[in-house]
Amino acid sequence: MPTMLTDVFRGHPIHLPHSHQPDFTSLSELPDSYTWTPKDDPLLDAAPSPPAASENIPLIDLNHPDAANQIGSACRTWGAFQIANHGVPLELLQGIEFLTGSLFQLPVQRKLKAARSDTGFSGYGVARISSFFNKQMWSEGFTITGSPLNDFRKLWPQHHLKNYCDIVEEYEEQMQTLASKLMWLSLTSLGVSEEDIKWATANPDLNWAQSALQLNHYPVCPEPDRAMGLAAHTDSTLLTILHQNNTAGLQVFRDDLGWVTVPPVPGSLVVNVGDLFHILSNGLFKSVLHRARVNQTRSRFSVAFLWGPQSDIKISPVPKLVSLVESPLYRSVTWTEYLRTKATHFNEALSMIRNHIDE
Ligand SMILES: C=C1C[C@]23C[C@@]1(O)CC[C@H]2[C@@]12CCC[C@@](C)(C(=O)O1)[C@H]2[C@@H]3C(=O)O
Ligand SMILES: O=C(O)CCC(=O)C(=O)O
Numbered sequence: 587m588p589t590m591l592t593d594v595f596r597g598h599p600i601h602l603p604h605s606h607q608p609d610f611t612s613l614s615e616l617p618d619s620y621t622w623t624p625k626d627d628p629l630l631d632a633a634p635s636p637p638a639a640s641e642n643i644p645l646i647d648l649n650h651p652d653a654a655n656q657i658g659s660a661c662r663t664w665g666a667f668q669i670a671n672h673g674v675p676l677e678l679l680q681g682i683e684f685l686t687g688s689l690f691q692l693p694v695q696r697k698l699k700a701a702r703s704d705t706g707f708s709g710y711g712v713a714r715i716s717s718f719f720n721k722q723m724w725s726e727g728f729t730i731t732g733s734p735l736n737d738f739r740k741l742w743p744q745h746h747l748k749n750y751c752d753i754v755e756e757y758e759e760q761m762q763t764l765a766s767k768l769m770w771l772s773l774t775s776l777g778v779s780e781e782d783i784k785w786a787t788a789n790p791d792l793n794w795a796q797s798a799l800q801l802n803h804y805p806v807c808p809e810p811d812r813a814m815g816l817a818a819h820t821d822s823t824l825l826t827i828l829h830q831n832n833t834a835g836l837q838v839f840r841d842d843l844g845w846v847t848v849p850p851v852p853g854s855l856v857v858n859v860g861d862l863f864h865i866l867s868n869g870l871f872k873s874v875l876h877r878a879r880v881n882q883t884r885s886r887f888s889v890a891f892l893w894g895p896q897s898d899i900k901i902s903p904v905p906k907l908v909s910l911v912e913s914p915l916y917r918s919v920t921w922t923e924y925l926r927t928k929a930t931h932f933n934e935a936l937s938m939i940r941n942h943i944d945e
């Protein structure tokens with residue numbers, strides 16, 4: 587039996603130093619523990635000079651006949667793109683947004699009843715990456731994998747549960763199908779076919795994949811320019827599909843441009859390449875560094891669908907993408923191994939599994 591995501595941190599506790607949420611609404615000034623300076627994050631103010639405001643991640647119409655190549659190109663240059671005509675019903679996007687809003691609106695004491703434990707995977711808490719930073723992030727999160735029933739029971743009375751669980755399950759199903767489609771479109775653009783990756787059948791059955799949902803809330807902030815919603819990170823996934831409400835905050839990093847804000851486009855979804863897809867593509871696809879900023883007047887919600895392979899699957903560069911004269915850039919790794927490496931080494935995780943070729 588492969589390790590399920592629920593068991594990834596069992597025996598590998600992640601102790602978060604500031605796991606107590608303040609009541610954000612009661613703070614009219616930014617406390618020092620939430621004030622970020624370039625000392626806390628060297629890329630904090632990285633910006634282009636002069637600003638190249640017109641550059642942005644592409645918005646790709648999945649019905650376009652050239653969608654595969656457009657996606658491939660976005661994965662190579664940005665590691666991120668937005669999609670329209672993705673087939674996920676608008677009511678479902680509205681449903682998951684409503685659920686997310688209702689969850690974070692609950693009193694802190696209620697949310698803490700479903701707090702994520704040090705060895706647990708699901709539940710309420712601060713961002714898992716908090717322990718790598720001296721300052722606290724202006725956000726709260728809720729992680730779900732599989733059925734949310736056990737956690738939702740701690741939050742809501744019986745009569746809400748079926749409706750909320752149905753929304754999550756339907757959302758997970760739709761996202762699975764979409765994620766697989768996107769993976770195959772991008773691989774096709776590299777000339778990689780099902781023959782080349784036996785474990786990742788394009789079959790919609792998808793029992794080789796698993797996923798988590800990360801609900802994020804970034805409350806209104808008295809001094810947004812000095813606060814950080816979610817610090818710069820890459821995702822450990824193959825792909826992440828993000829729904830954001832109609833409030834900007836997500837930014838992606840490009841070496842030549844600095845931080846670029848991803849504008850919310852109603853009804854569209856943001857997709858980003860994660861570390862495992864970077865490995866699989868032998869470094870051709872960029873695992874994009876991203877972060878979330880906060881806002882002085884509008885609270886922001888996002889729902890990240892984090893998608894990867896079952897834990898007995900070893901991910902390594904597709905042989906077709908490795909030149910005959912060179913070794914693969916990375917050694918093979920399972921998602922479980924990678925999540926644990928990431929939990930202890932954070933943004934160094936990728937370089938830790940890189941093959942270093944002796945000269
Ligand atoms: C499957 C996972 C990816 C994730 C860690 C997690 O166990 C569940 C939450 C995910 C998330 C979301 C916010 C950013 C991130 C780096 C984090 O701390 O928790 C990602 C993790 C990841 O992709 O490594
Ligand atoms: O809220 C956002 O825009 C980003 C969320 C994110 O990066 C994550 O959950 O991994």
Ligand SMILES: [Fe+2]
Pocket residue numbers: 819820821826876890
């Ligand atoms: Fe992320």
